[in-house]
Amino acid sequence: MTFTRFAGFGAMTAVALTMSALAAEAKDWRGWNIHVEDYPVSHGMEAFMAEVTEKTDGAIKGKTFHAGVLGSQPDAIEQVRLGIIDFGVFSLGPMGQAVPETNVVSLPFIFKSVPQMYELMDGEAGAAVSAGLEAKGIVALGYYDAGARSFYNGTKPINTPDDVTGMKVRVMNNDLFVGMIEAMGGNATPMAFAEVYQSLKTGVVDGAENNPPSYESTSHFEVAKYYSLSEHLIIPECLCMSKKTFDALTPEQQEIVRAAGKASTDLQRGLWQEREAASMKIVQDGGVEVNTIEDKSAFQAAMAPVYEQYLAANPDMTDLVNLFRNAE
Numbered sequence: 172m173t174f175t176r177f178a179g180f181g182a183m184t185a186v187a188l189t190m191s192a193l194a195a196e197a198k199d200w201r202g203w204n205i206h207v208e209d210y211p212v213s214h215g216m217e218a219f220m221a222e223v224t225e226k227t228d229g230a231i232k233g234k235t236f237h238a239g240v241l242g243s244q245p246d247a248i249e250q251v252r253l254g255i256i257d258f259g260v261f262s263l264g265p266m267g268q269a270v271p272e273t274n275v276v277s278l279p280f281i282f283k284s285v286p287q288m289y290e291l292m293d294g295e296a297g298a299a300v301s302a303g304l305e306a307k308g309i310v311a312l313g314y315y316d317a318g319a320r321s322f323y324n325g326t327k328p329i330n331t332p333d334d335v336t337g338m339k340v341r342v343m344n345n346d347l348f349v350g351m352i353e354a355m356g357g358n359a360t361p362m363a364f365a366e367v368y369q370s371l372k373t374g375v376v377d378g379a380e381n382n383p384p385s386y387e388s389t390s391h392f393e394v395a396k397y398y399s400l401s402e403h404l405i406i407p408e409c410l411c412m413s414k415k416t417f418d419a420l421t422p423e424q425q426e427i428v429r430a431a432g433k434a435s436t437d438l439q440r441g442l443w444q445e446r447e448a449a450s451m452k453i454v455q456d457g458g459v460e461v462n463t464i465e466d467k468s469a470f471q472a473a474m475a476p477v478y479e480q481y482l483a484a485n486p487d488m489t490d491l492v493n494l495f496r497n498a499e
């Protein structure tokens with residue numbers, strides 16, 4: 172007994188020594204990003220890392236790897252959870268498999284507007300999503316703007332849910348989005364972001380859906396010329412840090428990281444607004460036919476089964492869904 176205790180104490184001391192030695196060493200973080208270098212998310216991540224390095228006097232350095240070079244989004248989410256990748260910006264859209272709370276913001280029309288999304292994600296509702304992330308090994312440092320997603324395709328403007336009937340539409344990997352397209356009578360094809368351009372071009376899919384900056388930065392607009400502003404999904408993105416990496420920091424460093432996360436979120440949100448306008452101009456100058464959909468009630472009504480199925484399968488998410496849905 173005494174021996175075991177002694178051995179246990181020795182092991183703990185060794186662990187403590189190793190940890191403090193690690194904390195003293197300069198850290199070299201790796202950040203995952205799916206987007207090209209000139210994109211609001213990318214600028215936000217660069218600013219985050221630069222501020223952390225500056226404020227820690229170089230004790231924490233790091234590099235953001237853009238354009239998905241560190242692997243696919245689902246793999247990267249796992250690697251952040253494991254601490255193999257230190258941080259990343261993820262759309263909460265494909266995160267639902269790993270973190271059930273994030274699915275709530277993937278419900279179509281759950282937010283009434285982007286300003287409402289900011290307010291909710293910065294408050295109690297967002298804190299509940301962050302708690303879900305934290306339980307799965309991810310510390311949410313802020314929620315970036317990813318605007319609203321709308322449909323595009325190469326054949327016709329979408330004005331009603333019936334226009335989606337029979338169409339093959341690419342969606343992000345999440346059953347909720349498959350249900351969303353099926354609720355309009357379309358055929359959903361979950362597919363990685365990087366494959367969408369070629370699939371649109373060769374007719375593997377007829378259309379897809381995304382926000383203006385992604386529609387533009389990927390050149391999807393060159394192969395799918397009808398952009399219909401359905402704005403059916405407003406999905407925030409998370410500046411996510413591995414909890415393993417975060418927990419290994421000193422309290423002072425953690426404070427610096429949180430403050431840098433907040434500052435980069437504010438920066439990204441401003442850049443997003445500018446880029447959205449710029450992207451709309453680029454696609455319109457490039458010959459895209461944009462149509463607005465003033466009355467979205469038919470789309471909202473078509474989404475009723477998506478909510479019903481989701482709540483039937485996830486009754487424990489009911490309160491959280493209501494927190495978002497009933498907010499002013």
Ligand code: BDP
Pocket residue numbers: 205244261262317343363364380381382385408
């Ligand atoms: C973009 C998101 C990105 C997603 C992508 C997609 O920023 O995280 O991977 O959409 O559609 O708007 O896959």
